[in-house]
Amino acid sequence: MARIGTAEAKPGEVTKGVIPVPGLPASSHPPVAVIAGRESGPTLLVTGGVHGAEYTSIEAARRTAATTDPAKLRGVLAVIPIVSLDMFWERGIYVHPLDGRNPNRQYPGRATGTASERLAAAIFEHAMGPADYVCDLHGGDMVEALEPFTGVHKGAAPDVLAKSLAMAHAFGIEEVQVGETVGSTYGAAAMAGKPAILSEAGGQGILSEAGAQLLARGVQRLMQHLGMLEGTPEPLPIRERRNSAWITAPATGLWYAAKGPGEAVREGEPLGRMTDIWGAPLAEVRAPVTGRVIWIVTAMAMKEGQAMAGVARD
Numbered sequence: 389m390a391r392i393g394t395a396e397a398k399p400g401e402v403t404k405g406v407i408p409v410p411g412l413p414a415s416s417h418p419p420v421a422v423i424a425g426r427e428s429g430p431t432l433l434v435t436g437g438v439h440g441a442e443y444t445s446i447e448a449a450r451r452t453a454a455t456t457d458p459a460k461l462r463g464v465l466a467v468i469p470i471v472s473l474d475m476f477w478e479r480g481i482y483v484h485p486l487d488g489r490n491p492n493r494q495y496p497g498r499a500t501g502t503a504s505e506r507l508a509a510a511i512f513e514h515a516m517g518p519a520d521y522v523c524d525l526h527g528g529d530m531v532e533a534l535e536p537f538t539g540v541h542k543g544a545a546p547d548v549l550a551k552s553l554a555m556a557h558a559f560g561i562e563e564v565q566v567g568e569t570v571g572s573t574y575g576a577a578a579m580a581g582k583p584a585i586l587s588e589a590g591g592q593g594i595l596s597e598a599g600a601q602l603l604a605r606g607v608q609r610l611m612q613h614l615g616m617l618e619g620t621p622e623p624l625p626i627r628e629r630r631n632s633a634w635i636t637a638p639a640t641g642l643w644y645a646a647k648g649p650g651e652a653v654r655e656g657e658p659l660g661r662m663t664d665i666w667g668a669p670l671a672e673v674r675a676p677v678t679g680r681v682i683w684i685v686t687a688m689a690m691k692e693g694q695a696m697a698g699v700a701r702d
Contacts, residue, residue: 389424390422390424390431390464390466390518391422391518392405392407392420392422392433392466392514392515392518393405393406393407393408393418393420393514393515394406394407394408394420395420395421395422395466396422397422397423397424397458397464398424399424399425399426399427399458400424400425400426400458400459401424401458402421402422402423402424402458403421403422404419404420404421404422405419405420405422406418406419406420407420407468407510407511407514407515408510408514409506409507409510410499410506410510411499411500411503411506412486412503412506412507415473415474416473416474416486416503416507417473418468418470418471418472418473418507418510418511419468419469419470419473420466420467420468420515421453421466421467421469422464422465422466423453423456423458423461423464423465423466423467424458424461424464425458425460425461425462425463425464425465425616426458426459426461427461427462427463428462428463429461429462429463429464429614429615429616430463430464430520430521430614430615430616431463431464431465431466431518431519431520431521432463432464432465432466432519432520432521432522432523432610432611432614432616433466433467433468433515433516433519433521433522433523434449434452434453434465434466434467434468434523434524434525434607435449435467435468435471435511435515435522435523435524435525435573436448436449436450436467436468436469436470436471436524436525436526437449437468437469437470437471437472437473437475437476438471438472438491438492438524438526438573439472439475439481439482439491439492439526439529440470440472440473440474440475440476440477440478440479440480441475441476441479441480441481441529441530441593442526442527442528442529442590442591443527443590443593443594443595444527444589444590444591444594444595444596444599444600444603445525445526445527445588445589445590445603446469446470446476446525447595447600448525448589448599448600448601448602448603448604448607449467449468449469449525449603450467450469451600451604452465452467452604452607452608453465453467453469455604456611460617460618461611461616461617462615462616462617463614463615463616465611465616466515466518466519468511468515471491471507471511471573472484472491472504472507474486474503475491479530479593481529481530481531482529483504484503484504484507486502486503486504487502487503487504487505489502489503489504489505490504491504491507491508492526492569492571492572492573493569493570493571493572494507494508494571495508495511495512495571495572495573495575495576495577496508496509496512496576496580497509497510497511497512499513508571508573508576511573512576512580516576516577516580516582519577519582520582520583521555521582521583521584521610521614522573522574522577522578522582522583522584522585523555523559523584523585523587523607523610524572524573524574524577524584524585524586524587525586525587525588525603525607526586526587526588527588527589527590527591527596527599528588528590528591528592528649528683529591529593530592530593531592531593531685531686531687532591532592532683532684532685532686533591533592533648533649533683533684533686534588534589534590534591534649534682534683535563535649535650535680535681535682535683536561536562536563536587536588536589536599536602537561537563537564537565537587537588537682537700538556538559538561538563538564538565538585538586538587538588538606539556539564539565539566539567539569539574539585539586539587539588540552540553540555540556540564540565540566540567540574540578540585540586541567541568541569541572541574541575541578541579541584542566542567542568542630543568543575543578543579544578544579544581544583545581548578548581548582548583549578551583552578552583552584552585553566553628554583554613555583555584555585555610555613555614556585556587556626557623557626558609558610558612558613558621559585559587559606559607559609559610560605560606560609560621560624560626561587561589561602561606562624562625562626562627563627563629563680563682563700564626564627564628564629565629565630565632565682565700566628566629566630567630567631567632569586572586573586574586585610587603587606588683589602589603591683592686609621629679629680629700629701629702630701631701632677632679632682632698632699632700632701633675633676633677633679633698633699633701634695634697634698635659635673635675635676635695635696635697635698635699636693636694636695636696637662637673637690637691637692637693637694637695637696638662638670638671638673638692639662639670639671639692640690640691640692641662641663641664641665641670641671641690642662642663642664642665642688642689642690643660643661643662643685643687643688643689643690643696644660644661644662644663644688645659645660645684645685645686645697646658646659646660646661647659647660647681647684647697648681648684649681649682649683649684650680650681651680651681652679652680652681653675653678653679653680653681653699654675654678655674655675655676655677655678656674656675657674657675658672658673658674658675659673659674659675659681659684659696659697659699660672660673660684660696660697661673662690673696673697675699676699677699677701677702678701678702679699679700679701679702680699680700680702681697681698681699681700682698682699682700683697683698684696684697684698685697
């Protein structure tokens with residue numbers, strides 16, 4: 389019997405339930421599907437919608453749950469397509485509407501804390517706890533254009549890091565970022581000894597069919613790598629990058645991006661400029677490292693200190 393939250397599945401069954409979050413209304417409890425293979429094997433947790441407007445990740449997770457046949461599966465696949473339901477229904481970006489916090493910075497969470505802390509604690513205990521491996525699907529948020537990439541948490545124990553890197557290579561997206569995001573889903577899983585990856589595609593509040601196919605294909609390749617499905621994923625070219633740079637806004641004003649995702653930049657090259665409302669110059673934002681723009685904010689409105697771009701270091 390496989391159990392994740394309220395969903396229990398016998399071998400060969402598919403069941404659906406929720407992850408209960410004490411202290412939050414039932415409407416906030418994330419949905420979960422459990423697909424239990426007829427043969428024994430590892431348990432893989434796939435999450436989407438930690439940020440509720442990252443629609444491509446949500447569709448890829450939902451599609452994975454809908455198309456995985458338990459008769460062909462070894463082990464257990466657990467899928468939470470929308471972790472942050474309140475963000476999803478409010479079409480909110482970055483922060484949870486009940487506490488104003490980024491839910492992907494709260495893990496492993498706190499059961500008696502704020503809404504996003506409680507949500508993180510419930511996912512960490514009741515979904516990650518039974519899992520052997522974790523795959524967290526994301527995408528550029530509603531104001532971000534993004535080049536698809538897979539992330540691995542560099543702070544994990546050496547054996548966990550090695551297994552996580554193998555997962556990232558199997559997933560098949562060319563860009564692999566080896567970095568550290570404190571309080572993230574995949575970071576907390578890796579620090580708890582569970583090999584984990586984050587993979588991102590899509591953005592700008594648009595459901596990308598190509599991006600959803602890319603992420604769903606990646607999960608299928610990952611399950612083959614883990615021995616959960618028949619077959620061996622075909623090797624694809626992978627480029628690992630470490631210590632990439634995130635750029636934050638030096639002022640509050642209007643943002644005019646000069647680069648797009650996937651574009652190469654050299655250290656010191658302009659990424660864009662900022663002005664006040666009347667067009668007076670405030671700052672020129674330059675790349676702090678040589679590499680490739682992995683994501684960039686496309687909205688004009690920018691507050692001082694907000695993240696505005698990420699450059700993957702060569």
